[in-house]
Amino acid sequence: MPPQGGAPWRTTVLGVLHPVGPLPAAVYWRRRLLVLALLLAVLGGGGWLVVAALTGSDGGTATSAAAATTDAADPSDEPPALEQVVPSLASVPTPTPAPGPAAEPEPAPxxxxxxxxxxDDAIGLExxxxxxxxxxxxxxxxxxxxNTSSVPCVRVLDAGLQxxxxxxxxxNRVWGSNDCFPETSSDTRTLAPGESVVFPLTWGGLTSEPSCAAERTTPAPGQYVLRGRLDTKTSADTAITLG
Structure with a gap:
């Protein structure tokens, strides 16, 4: 029941604004400010809880979606490129094989x-x-x-060796210069470096066999080769056409 008259109400208000007690007034003011701060904190916390309860489900979904978007957009979470996992072959050092032994040059004659x-290594024959x-x-x-060597040398050039x-x-053998008319001679010469000796020979145009035992005939037209010999030295083939 409200107090009658104005004096008591004013006394109550004055008592709140001007506390009276055995302690200094500042002590009572600090107590009242602390109570007021606690009251405001309680009221503010309750309001925040209400807002959170109302928006919690949507906010959580939005937060999850935002987090998923952030995770998807974050390039650091993407799988590393293949060239980052496997080094480029160009950057991998390739061992250089050890050089093999050098081929030995063929010994000169x-x-x-x-x-x-x-x-035979010191003469040429053709x-x-x-x-x-x-x-x-x-x-x-x-x-x-x-004589293909660089010094004078001696070679036996007997007719029986030619x-x-x-x-x-x-x-196939068609003709031989020693088959029917073999010759003999004793011919040993000293050949200077680069010196050549020429032995001419005329062919009768007929075939022959060793010892001239078979009938001699005219060879057929076509391609043939001539091959020379001086004892154990043999020449390369020289082509000739009969026609």
Missing amino acids: ASPTPGGPCG VRAPGSAPVGGKPTFELVVT EVLLLDAAG
């Missing part, structure tokens, strides 16, 4: 002793002939011996 024998000859004709061939063969395209 031993030069003859100056004034000593001319071995057959010179016209490129073609008529069938049944009598062409002249030349057996050429050359021979020229005619072979057909299949490699």
